[in-house]
Amino acid sequence: xxxxxxxxxxxxxxxxxxxxxxxxxxxxxxxxxxxxxxxxxxxxxxxxxxxxxxxxxxxxxxxxxxxxxxxxxxxxxxxxxxxxxxxxxxxxxxxxxxxxxxxxxxxxxxxxxxxxxxxxxxxxxxxxxxxxxxxxxxxxxxxxxxxxxxxxxxxxxxxxxxxxxxxxxxxxxxxxxxxxxxxxxxxxxxxxxxxxxxxxxxxxxxxxxxxxxxxxxxxxxxxxxxxxxxxxxxxxxxxxxxxxxxxxxxxxxxxxxxxxxxxxxxxxxxxxxxxxxxxxxxxxxxxxxxxxxxxxxxxxxxxxxxx
Amino acid sequence: xxxxxxxxxxxxxxxxxxxxxxxxxxxxxxxxxxxxxxxxxxxxxxxxxxxxxxxxxxxxxxxxxxxxxxxxxxxxxxxxxxxxxxxxxxxxxxxxxxxxxxxxxxxxxxxxxxxxxxxxxxxxxxxxxxxxxxxxxxxxxxxxxxxxxxxxxxxxxxxxxxxxxxxxxxxxxxxxxxxxxxxxxxxxxxxxxxxxxxxxxxxxxxxxxxxxxxxxxxxxxxxxxxxxxxxxxxxxxxxxxxxxxxxxxxxxxxxxxxxxxxxxxxxxxxxxxxxxxxxxxxxxxxxxxxxxxxxxxxxxxxxxxxxx
Numbered sequence: 001x002x003x004x005x006x007x008x009x010x011x012x013x014x015x016x017x018x019x020x021x022x023x024x025x026x027x028x029x030x031x032x033x034x035x036x037x038x039x040x041x042x043x044x045x046x047x048x049x050x051x052x053x054x055x056x057x058x059x060x061x062x063x064x065x066x067x068x069x070x071x072x073x074x075x076x077x078x079x080x081x082x083x084x085x086x087x088x089x090x091x092x093x094x095x096x097x098x099x100x101x102x103x104x105x106x107x108x109x110x111x112x113x114x115x116x117x118x119x120x121x122x123x124x125x126x127x128x129x130x131x132x133x134x135x136x137x138x139x140x141x142x143x144x145x146x147x148x149x150x151x152x153x154x155x156x157x158x159x160x161x162x163x164x165x166x167x168x169x170x171x172x173x174x175x176x177x178x179x180x181x182x183x184x185x186x187x188x189x190x191x192x193x194x195x196x197x198x199x200x201x202x203x204x205x206x207x208x209x210x211x212x213x214x215x216x217x218x219x220x221x222x223x224x225x226x227x228x229x230x231x232x233x234x235x236x237x238x239x240x241x242x243x244x245x246x247x248x249x250x251x252x253x254x255x256x257x258x259x260x261x262x263x264x265x266x267x268x269x270x271x272x273x274x275x276x277x278x279x280x281x282x283x284x285x286x287x288x289x290x291x292x293x294x295x296x297x298x299x300x301x302x303x304x305x306x307x
Numbered sequence: 308x309x310x311x312x313x314x315x316x317x318x319x320x321x322x323x324x325x326x327x328x329x330x331x332x333x334x335x336x337x338x339x340x341x342x343x344x345x346x347x348x349x350x351x352x353x354x355x356x357x358x359x360x361x362x363x364x365x366x367x368x369x370x371x372x373x374x375x376x377x378x379x380x381x382x383x384x385x386x387x388x389x390x391x392x393x394x395x396x397x398x399x400x401x402x403x404x405x406x407x408x409x410x411x412x413x414x415x416x417x418x419x420x421x422x423x424x425x426x427x428x429x430x431x432x433x434x435x436x437x438x439x440x441x442x443x444x445x446x447x448x449x450x451x452x453x454x455x456x457x458x459x460x461x462x463x464x465x466x467x468x469x470x471x472x473x474x475x476x477x478x479x480x481x482x483x484x485x486x487x488x489x490x491x492x493x494x495x496x497x498x499x500x501x502x503x504x505x506x507x508x509x510x511x512x513x514x515x516x517x518x519x520x521x522x523x524x525x526x527x528x529x530x531x532x533x534x535x536x537x538x539x540x541x542x543x544x545x546x547x548x549x550x551x552x553x554x555x556x557x558x559x560x561x562x563x564x565x566x567x568x569x570x571x572x573x574x575x576x577x578x579x580x581x582x583x584x585x586x587x588x589x590x591x592x593x594x595x596x597x598x599x600x601x602x603x604x605x606x607x608x609x610x611x612x613x614x615x
Contacts, residue, residue, distance in 0.1 A: 018454035023466070030470035138351075142594035144546050146553050147569055147587030150576060158577050245459025249550050253573075263462070264554050267469045275469050283458035290457075 004298050012291040019283045024069055027276055028062060035272070052082070056272060078280070079273030081266075088277035092259055096281070098168045099258035102250065103243040105178035110185020110239050115232065117186065118193025122201065122228075123220055134194070137187035145246050149180040149253040166255030177254040181246050185239040192235055196228040203227075230297075237293035241286050349606060355599020362593055366412035375403035377410040377563040386579050396581040398571055400561075404582060407563035408589045414564050415545045415593065418479045422544040423537050425483025430490020431529065435521050437491065438498025449495065455488040464547065468556045475548075475564060478557035482547045486540060493536055494529050501528040531608040538601035542594040549590050565590045 035049050035058065053059050057068060078088035121130045156176060157165040163176050200206065201224055209219050248260035259278050266274035365372060381401035389396045395404035437448040455463060467481035501507060502525065510520050551557030552566030560567055565586045572582025
């Protein structure tokens with residue numbers, strides 16, 4: 001088990017290093033001059049643009065820029081926002097909790113409701129509940145999350161007044177965005193759990209348990225569920241990634257001060273260091289989330305850690 | 308389908324086996340007639356197919372279904388609710404929403420196809436090279452793919468938009484490029500399994516050039532899994548484009564792209580719910596139809612992935 005943990009942690013650090021390198025080179029090698037895009041709003045003179053380029057070190061050779069970038073990262077320096085002049089690192093860290101809270105809450109909602117619906121859809125196969133839940137899940141997989149968010153605002157905030165329309169704050173501000181973002185994970189997970197449960201319920205050991213007279217409830221929750229959840233664990237990592245990416249849009253819909261909204265604003269204003277910093281940060285959080293899921297997988301399924 | 312004749316026994320059994328393998332080699336996709344029959348038997352897929360035909364038909368017949376120009380403003384008729392004259396109502400510039408949604412459908416469907424097309428071309432190139440040549444080429448390319456897939460897709464898309472600038476065309480390109488890693492992985496996987504087939508070994512042994520093996524023997528096996536993912540990918544691309552346009556990073560107003568219309572309606576949610584509602588429904592309808600068809604294709608081409 002120890003070797004497995006060490007191997008996975010090392011692999012994650014390699015991926016993070018790769019991510020840092022790829023983000024760096026993508027942002028510098030893609031066509032388009034970010035400095036002139038940044039300055040279009042201000043109708044800046046050529047000398048001002050040249051000064052900004054010098055400030056950002058964009059005139060130096062690529063490899064020099066890369067090693068300086070790595071050195072700064074090692075010191076925790078993600079640069080300074082061109083517009084606010086605030087350190088990117090502190091801006092990202094101050095807004096990270098709002099995003100993490102949303103991503104965790106929506107993944108949790110997705111997992112809990114998805115698993116429960118999936119189990120009962122499998123247990124009551126071909127019933128009205130099964131057919132209806134699978135149809136509704138298809139709808140939710142097809143709906144854009146920002147539209148679901150706006151519908152929730154219209155119904156639950158503007159009309160019923162149960163929740164605030166927008167903002168970051170306590171639990172009240174988290175419910176609507178988390179549920180809006182969680183609808184797709186509920187839909188995806190319910191379908192996967194259903195398929196997985198049906199596979200497991202076809203296995204010989206379930207037939208044996210039934211022949212022995214074991215209660216159906218015990219078969220479902222005691223025997224089948226544990227095996228059916230194994231592929232679901234991998235999906236949790238994917239759904240968390242979806243939630244992190246989805247937070248970019250949902251935070252804009254609900255006016256939450258998270259790093260998703262920070263990233264969107266940075267792209268809109270062409271704030272070079274802020275785009276780089278926020279994208280990198282979200283990517284690193286995603287890699288760590290997948291590492292935790294992989295380690296969990298190793299704990300639950302012994303075949304993985306000994307392979 | 309022709310039945311291959313058994314080759315004559317020769318003095319060199321190895322060459323005989325190789326020749327036999329080449330003669331009997333066929334890609335493993337089902338006949339198109341059988342596939343179509345299977346598609347229509349699945350009720351979900353049939354419904355999806357009908358919805359898709361209705362959608363494409365409506366979008367193509369837009370000039371016949373509406374007399375209004377999607378960009379024409381008319382401040383006297385602004386913010387009117389759904390009516391016979393304006394089935395989806397009007398927005399705050401008096402533009403007919405039924406017309407904007409119909410013409411927006413053309414943009415979304417076209418953008419979805421182009422984005423997926425870019426992803427397939429880029430992904431197939433990388434996947435074919437990585438899978439066929441193997442060793443360090445494969446390792447390098449697949450590690451790059453792993454890193455690109457290590458971040459949520461929208462972030463990669465946003466990096467491309469950041470560099471290219473926000474517009475409908477750039478959003479299409481960005482979504483396509485961001486999906487290249489996914490298709491590279493699928494194609495590589497298919498190439499690896501096809502490469503192990505006897506007929507490919509046989510072709511290598513008799514000296515067929517690599518490009519010919521890739522094009523004639525390996526690529527046909529790649530078509531099926533790519534087709535399944537691409538169909539569902541078009542739905543995903545439509546959703547991504549709508550999301551980017553909603554954020555102001557894709558299509559720009561006054562373009563009648565569905566995400567732009569949803570965004571237009573956001574400020575008027577309380578007083579003019581129809582702007583956001585019908586445009587969002589259009590997105591959901593299109594993506595649902597495509598997902599239903601994609602599910603059916605997956606059931607045909609890979610029974611292991613069947614949802615039932």
